[in-house]
Amino acid sequence: MRMAQHLQRAHRRFDAPGFTALAIAGLEDLEMKARAMQIASALETTLPADFDRACGVLEAALAPPWPGDRLGSDDPCRDGLEGWALWPVGEFVARRGGHDVPRALQALHAVTQRFSAEFAIRPFIVQAPDTVFATLQRWTSDPSAHVRRLVSEGSRPRLPWGIRLQALVEDPAPTLPLLAALQDDPSEYVRRSVANHLNDIAKDHPDVVVDWVTRHRPGASAARLALLRHASRSLVKAGHPGMLAAWGLGHAFKGRAALRLGATHCRLGEHLPFSLTLASTAKRPQALVVDYAVHHVKADGSRRPKVFKGWTLTLAPGETRVLERRHPLKVVTTRRYHRGRHALDLRLNGQVVAHAEFELEIECIDPPSPAGRAGSRP
Incomplete structure (x- = not known):
């Protein structure tokens, strides 16, 4: 199991046989999410009890960051942990990092450059929103497109398969400055996440997104227009009068x-x-x-x-x-x-x-x- 090999390379005393036995027991009978949760539990059992030290082991076992917008490498996990192997790593950080949120965010900053941390960061938004949003604001100018995307994707109110961020469902105001900073991002990968985030907001606060499109459409570049169209898609399909008017489509057919x-x-x-x-x-x-x-x-x-x-x-x-x-x-x-x-x-x-x-x-x-x-x- 490559995961155990890379963890043992990063920490000589890591119990690779014990981790492997716990991780693979009955694994083939489980669905994908359940597999990730089982491997996360194996990490909890075998990594150092000290959270900072455990994060250091995980970070040392990582593959090089994915460059640009690239998702994956030609030979996954050859040079270190990356891709789907990091889903349980993110889950481990989410389970164990509640008492040290800054250190947990540091670990997720590394994880998201080799996979994604959009699910793992959400419990911390619930637990320590001030700390997390201050960090996300700094990350809007991070050199890595993967980190910048996490700013938007991880804070989506209704991220599919992620825990619902009910406070943001009720009031999306904390994320709006983040989206404003990212809507003209050079990466289409990041901009698409911003569009999906705005579309999430539209489900509960359509007028907020209508106002966003109305304010940001004039003089917009082709890239921003594409983002705004994608963000408007649910309201346009629903025939929302305000959104149709924002796109000059409010007139009845003659x-x-x-x-x-x-x-x-x-x-x-x-x-x-x-x-x-x-x-x-x-x-x-x-x-x-x-x-x-x-x-x-x-x-x-x-x-x-x-x-x-x-x-x-x-x-x-x-x-x-x-x-x-x-x-x-x-x-x-x-x-x-x-x-x-x-x-x-x-x-x-x-x-x-x-x-x-x-x-x-x-x-x-x-x-x-x-x-x-x-x-x-x-």
Whole structure:
């Protein structure tokens, strides 16, 4: 086990056989997160009891930092610990570092340059927000893009698979100066995290993100515009009037819209083809965001819409344009389908302009079991 080898190289008295036995016991029967937690427990048992000393061992066992935006090396863990092996290392720091938060943050600063510490830093934000946010502010100018990304990603209020930062869900103000410092970061890797962070905030405080886009869009570079569009995606899909207006999409469509389904009956696993014909009656070009919603039948017979991204276009005066799409009705772990009469509607700049219905037939198809999932860098 390479992990044990690198730890023993960093600390001659490290109990490599004992660590390996604890780490691999029944490991193949566990999902990925459970594996990481078991290895973290093995680290707790075998690393020095002194937290500072234990962190020193872990840091000495690390591979060289990943350069630039690069994620991984050609031969993971050849020169030291990196990649997925560091998930349990971050967990160890989170478990043991509560009494020495500055030392824990120092260790996570090193870890995130070889994997990620976005999950491990979150307990410290809950426990010692003043200390952590002061550190994150300094890290916004860190030479490493991986560290700068951690500033945004680690403090996201609703980071997928991470503990929810309820205080930031209720009031995102502490993270806004961090995002302002990073939104023009030279790394697209960092900027995408900022966009995802703003999109998180939009779920609870849409007006904050509408105001952000309104203030930061004028004169924005192409890179910042891309960030702002990505940050706006949930509110645009939801047809939020303020966000649509912030992008100049607040006007109702002037013209005729006709929706045609390619089938009135579909089986689960097939595609539903449809087309939308737009005929402008306006005297000026119209900027349009065209999304569509599938109204899925629920177990109780009610229907609930799910909005999907469609097209962004500009329709010339008097222009007629046909848009086509094949929507997959496939089995996914995040949605349970039920037979019955479904519906599809088209939305132009947030307003429903056309509606049609279709029957979904379901054979005996069981959805796949959810696989064990681990943290990754979106």
